[in-house]
Amino acid sequence: MLPQPIQDLLALLNEHGQSMEGIFRLAASQHACFEIREALDSGVPVQPENQPVLLLAVLLKDFLRKIPSKLLDIQLYKEWIRTMEKTSRQERLAALKEVASKLPEANLLLLRRLLLLLSSISKNVATTKMTARNLAICLAPNLLSPSQELPLDVLALETGKVTQLVGLLINQQEELLGQHVPGLASEGDEGTPAPQAELETAEVPPIAPESEQQRSFSGEKS
Numbered sequence: 001m002l003p004q005p006i007q008d009l010l011a012l013l014n015e016h017g018q019s020m021e022g023i024f025r026l027a028a029s030q031h032a033c034f035e036i037r038e039a040l041d042s043g044v045p046v047q048p049e050n051q052p053v054l055l056l057a058v059l060l061k062d063f064l065r066k067i068p069s070k071l072l073d074i075q076l077y078k079e080w081i082r083t084m085e086k087t088s089r090q091e092r093l094a095a096l097k098e099v100a101s102k103l104p105e106a107n108l109l110l111l112r113r114l115l116l117l118l119s120s121i122s123k124n125v126a127t128t129k130m131t132a133r134n135l136a137i138c139l140a141p142n143l144l145s146p147s148q149e150l151p152l153d154v155l156a157l158e159t160g161k162v163t164q165l166v167g168l169l170i171n172q173q174e175e176l177l178g179q180h181v182p183g184l185a186s187e188g189d190e191g192t193p194a195p196q197a198e199l200e201t202a203e204v205p206p207i208a209p210e211s212e213q214q215r216s217f218s219g220e221k222s
Contacts, residue, residue, distance in 0.1 A: 072144035115173035136167035
């Protein structure tokens with residue numbers, strides 16, 4: 001089972017995030033974020049349903065960023081990147097499935113729920129202005145990073161590869177991990193898929209990856 005605060009965040013973002021422009025890109029109140037993190041760290045009950053959607057998105061990003069070995073597991077970094085070298089779509093999809101199968105069970109559960117959420121948001125691009133690529137730019141550094149420190153120019157190149165990987169995972173989530181995730185998506189939630197021509201619109205600048213691994217604010221590991 002995922003930590004209850006994370007289950008609540010995912011459910012609320014699935015319900016309200018698909019109608020929020022700039023979700024995962026726009027900032028939220030730093031003071032409010034700090035207060036909720038403090039409450040979660042202290043075990044104080046929090047009612048996320050009463051919080052702004054943008055704040056919930058920031059909290060989820062913060063949780064993902066602080067998973068010690070990253071959601072996609074830094075030990076699998078080279079294997080994830082090698083999947084992008086496959087020339088055919090079917091070969092690449094098979095390689096992605098193979099690497100995903102090596103994730104710890106909790107990581108895989110969270111990944112399935114996260115990708116379904118992000119896929120739904122990207123399909124509502126007319127409202128959210130967030131394509132799969134936009135979401136990948138915002139979230140990729142929180143999901144996977146190299147296992148060692150690299151020069152800035154090399155790090156920028158690797159970050160681009162991870163962004164491409166995460167964008168592919170979002171676009172292929174149904175074939176990769178399955179569409180239905182109990183407790184998250186409801187019938188009729190899916191929007192109209194974004195046309196391929198829109199994939200380069202509304203670009204946002206990449207977020208600098210974290211250099212240090214930290215403990216999750218929820219006190220749980222994925």
